[in-house]
Amino acid sequence: MEELVEIVVDGRSLTVSKSANVLQALRDHGIDIPALCYYPALEAYASCGLCMVEIWSNAIWNPRHACLLEVEDGLQITTVTPRLQRLRSWAAKILLRGRPFHNSEAEDLLLKLVQGETADGQVLSGSTTEGCILCGLCIRMCRKIGKNRLTYLGRGKNLRIGLVPGEGNKATCGNCSACRDICPMGFISPDAEHAFKARLYKE
Ligand code: SF4
Ligand code: FES
Incomplete structure (x- = not known):
């Protein structure tokens, strides 16, 4: 039988499957975390760097990749903070070096995460893998x-x-x-x- 545990996400208690990673648990509850290198049936690899969340441990909030994080009872998670915004923006900038992409939806997601900082196209160039983000x-x-x-x-x-x-x-x-x-x-x-x-x- 599936084992369920309680976690706290942005101050809200959620019941989730213990076998899920945090990214999957959040998605299962309709909480949208950006992620481009995750697929449920495959082992997580954490190469896109977008799925950052913060967890409460040792009396401070620590940033972690949600796709690599195991769900455990009582885990406290924050999904929206200025630091997370910065980390996701930073990861998105690196990925955008692979522009142009064939999937405009994915490219738009990345551009949104960097909040217009790439508008001049100057910062993000120099990738040798045009069109591919090496997500694996x-x-x-x-x-x-x-x-x-x-x-x-x-x-x-x-x-x-x-x-x-x-x-x-x-x-x-x-x-x-x-x-x-x-x-x-x-x-x-x-x-x-x-x-x-x-x-x-x-x-
Ligand atoms: S081709 Fe590049 S972007 Fe596409 S799945 Fe493979 S590594 Fe990821
Ligand atoms: S989904 Fe890409 S790093 Fe977690």
């Missing part, structure tokens, strides 16, 4: 369905997503579209082969 959802989904054909390649400024190097990648990719369907930025179009090889990640 495509890799995690590809692993989850047992194909495991995608991986991070390169390091630092050259970090990118690509097909696992080696013989026979074309044959085993399978074009199942699972990565395309989960990509929050609309990058994988028309398919993985095109997105990761032909368009951006050509060596």
Whole structure:
């Protein structure tokens, strides 16, 4: 049987499933926390940095990634503070370096989080992964369905997503579209082969 616990969110008591992480628990109660690298069926990876909340511990409020935070009885959470606004804005600025994106809804969310600071387009440039925020959802989904054909390649400024190097990648990719369907930025179009090889990640 599902174990339920009580948490306090913005001063309101909520009954949530103990098996959920905080982001999922908040979403289940209709509390909207921005998040671009989270998908319920996949292990959280905390790469977008948007889902910040504050929790009360050791007599102070501490910022945490809601997607990585386990629900526990009595947990006190705040979802709206000036500090959270700053942290989300900062994370959004970094992600916006990958502009332009194919998913305008996701891009609008990021622009809203930085509150117009990017209007001149000056601050946010210089990404080598145009259109992709390196959230890794495509890799995690590809692993989850047992194909495991995608991986991070390169390091630092050259970090990118690509097909696992080696013989026979074309044959085993399978074009199942699972990565395309989960990509929050609309990058994988028309398919993985095109997105990761032909368009951006050509060596
Ligand atoms: S291609 Fe899409 S899903 Fe994959 S890392 Fe980039 S933004 Fe995330
Ligand atoms: S959803 Fe938590 S860091 Fe992206």
